[in-house]
Amino acid sequence: MNVCAKWRLALAVLLWACFAGTPSRAQEHKTEHVVEVQELGQAAAQGAEIRQANESALRQLFSSEKAQQTLKSAGIDYRKVDRALSQISDDDLSRLAARARTVNADFAAGRAGGLSDRDLLVIIIIAILVIALIAVLR
Numbered sequence: 001m002n003v004c005a006k007w008r009l010a011l012a013v014l015l016w017a018c019f020a021g022t023p024s025r026a027q028e029h030k031t032e033h034v035v036e037v038q039e040l041g042q043a044a045a046q047g048a049e050i051r052q053a054n055e056s057a058l059r060q061l062f063s064s065e066k067a068q069q070t071l072k073s074a075g076i077d078y079r080k081v082d083r084a085l086s087q088i089s090d091d092d093l094s095r096l097a098a099r100a101r102t103v104n105a106d107f108a109a110g111r112a113g114g115l116s117d118r119d120l121l122v123i124i125i126i127a128i129l130v131i132a133l134i135a136v137l138r
Contacts, residue, residue: 047090054097055085058130061100061123070120071127081127084134092133096126 061067062081071078085093103119 051090051093054090054093057097057100057104058085058093058126061104062127066120067123070123074124074127076124076127076131081130084130087134087137088130089133089137092129096129099126 059082062071062078068078071081088096099122103122106119
């Protein structure tokens, strides 16, 4: 064997030794970050359930007779608001639903004989925000 062939052989053995352990290390790192398919499915289902609950809270508020009258007096069509709910971002929907739940809870508790002027104002503001958000997003 000549010197050049010995150097090539030595270099090949050295490279093989360097890279022989690499795939197993890469696989070790991959297994640390693996997420089970069931966990992904549960997370997606939970997000959909939360969104549906938030939409339901707003629809419950807007479907009450007093809210319907308030929307009519403000010149807002309930059907537009209802259609717009499905197009709002999750964050905005969550904030609006929190306000709607507060108004619904106050109404259910019988506070001041029904919805106060403040509650009616909140209903109008929520409806206007819903419609404005949809108008901006289109």
